[in-house]
Amino acid sequence: MPNERTAGEQPLPEGRFDGREAFDGIVRAALSAAVRQGWKELVLSDPDFADWPLGERASVEALQAWSASGRRFILLAQRFDVVERNHARFVPWRRMWDHIIECRVVRAEGSNAVPSAIWTPEWCAHRTDPERSRGVSGFDPRARRELREAIDESWRAGRPAFPASTLGL
Template sequence: MPDDVRPASLSEGRFDGRAEFDAILRAALSAAAQHGWKEIVFSDPDFADWPLGERASIEALQAWSASGRRLVLLAQRFDVLERAHARFVPWRRMWDHIIECRATGKAAGAEVPSAIWTPAWFVHRIDPERSRGVSGTDAASRRALREAIDECWRLARPAFPASTLGL
């Protein structure tokens, strides 16, 4: 299935609450693996409340990961992700060659959106504190979200290395 076709299993419209957001993320990871999406962008200030450390999430990411794929992670900081998602960190190390991570830090004007972006579909948590937002395929909304992510990416620096080299 081409990247620009949204699988029917993915939601469209408003969502409200952590349980709904978690279910949407799980469905997105499953769809990515099932349909071989080439690129996925995860964006969040710190990924603290994303279910990335769950066994099912890692299994879906493992099934998705292959040559020619790309996962982009944008955050304000990654320290919470490293501490809170113990299964994700080793998976990230193993697949370093398909993952790009950047952090904005405290860059002025760099409010990192809480979102998932793909060429065909998006999720945007407009109110991350209450896990409220929208998901869908609308091209204008998807483009606006990608522009916001790209602007933060431009201000960000490489972060969350797969390994730390030192003397």
């Protein structure tokens, strides 16, 4: 049955969330759902990903299990130095799966702030107040469309960043 879950599976949350623990749980649930449901595309967007649980073993294991041919992973940020510094397990995974990952950096100017969000074709989570980790998540098609439009707008203003390797002469 499609709605049955095995022990330890986290359902994708719907509605408002408040606080760092709630947001961390949402990220973990999203990565787990990406594996279970075989999402073809996963978009993570945040000014710097400083307080995301990307460096956790479980997060990288979920991303590894999700990674496959035909997948697309998009990372959008205002800066990636925090990712490199704070998410030691995530960085090697990013290097290994460079062929499915696109990273862009956006200079935040005025209303061009990068949203703090997770977007998938079926579900999304948007931290409307990243400082307090408050926001909303769910399956609403209109909310997903509006969030994707905001992400796409930032994406167009960005430039490639966070390379898998640094080549030098």
